[in-house]
Amino acid sequence: MTVIDNNIEQIKSDLIQMWTLVINQMEKARLALVNGDKNLAREVRMNEKRVDAFELKLDMDSEYVLMLKNPVAIDLRFILSVLKINYNIERIGDYANGIAKVAERLDGPVPEDILQATHLPEMFYTAQNMIHVSLKAFENSERNSVNHLFGMDEKLDKTNNNANAIICKLIQEKPDDIMLILNALSVMRKLERTGDHILNVAEELIYYFDANIVKHSKKNEDF
């Protein structure tokens, strides 16, 4: 094992830990929201500091490798990808934190009829699945599974595009629950943004695996 291998292994391990932490944060935020569990919401908010600490450490360690180890080829692509993946995963951590804040604000669980009308369970499922698939792709160098992420994001976009109509209809039907419904809308937006950030991660994974830059390409293109 070369000197740079040690650095890269450490960075990879830290990023996987951060990614796993964010997956857990999102799941706890979901449970806090649907069960009205304020203690769990608080736990998510406390753990947000750990996500931030990981981000800073990964930034510093990546800078260190760039500065002192002169990475090239796959090592260089790894470090450049990690710097951007790190940023995107941290942002997803912020969304989990934001959903936990919503759960803290509410008086109880989000009622089942509102959950179903806003498609929040499906959105959670898709967004969480995307984070999980992207992590496995990174961890096990599963290049093929990266392509699936683009299709998964389209599902989130589709629901999100209908969000205004869904919310208007719900407000008309349940004017007394307007604050609750607007909070549900804010969660929908966060989950849609989560999908966007995972797409950014997918683009970085393609760069890492193939040295292809696919940013700003058509999403439907088969990479």
Next chain:
Amino acid sequence: MTQAEAKNVNVWYNNFQALKNINLTFEPNTITALIGPSGCGKSTFLRLFNRMNDLIPKFRLEGMVTVNGQNVYSDDVRLDEMRKNVGMVFQKPNPFPKSIFENVAYGLRVNGINNKKILEETVEHSLKQAALWDEVKESLKKSALELSGGQQQRLCIARALAVQPKLILMDEPASALDPISTAKIEELIFELKKTYTILIVTHNLQQAGRISDLTAFLYLGELIEYNHTKKIFLNPDDERTQNYITGRFG
């Protein structure tokens, strides 16, 4: 127009085959870095272009090596004439124990040029090209051996430039120098590209990345990969290249 070319080149030292069917072309005004582990044949390859391998016992060449379209191994080639087109800079600076002026003027005098004005003009021009003029213009009569290592290396480059070669061969020209002298040499090489075609052997991969347009990776006498330096250092096609440049073998 191709400045230099190796076509189906095979080289043996006695029974040991040092180069195996190498095909490479070098365009004018480019810097090509030759990289590879020790013993891979890169210096042997470099020295084909000015026939410096000829004196090595049991050296044998098959294939064709051309500079400016002329086969340098052709029977009718005059070595002194051919070497006017091909300058060489070595790993360790090797100035002659003469004055700075006479070191640069040496190649001209050997070629029968003794006109004082021409010599003075050429020495000044060459020292300026080698980014050494400002440092030595007041002391041209001083012994070259009194210069620092970095200055001596730039003097050797000036000496090579004085005979107006087309191709410059550099065999690890900065490996014996400190970082400041290395930076000066690299800056100089980059400037010289405007006028000359340069082949450089280097073990310093960061140096290859900084200064070369193209990189050739040789391994066990074979040309493994030849491509734009950016491509080689970002996404080489051959796994052996990647393993070498990332320090995983070699």
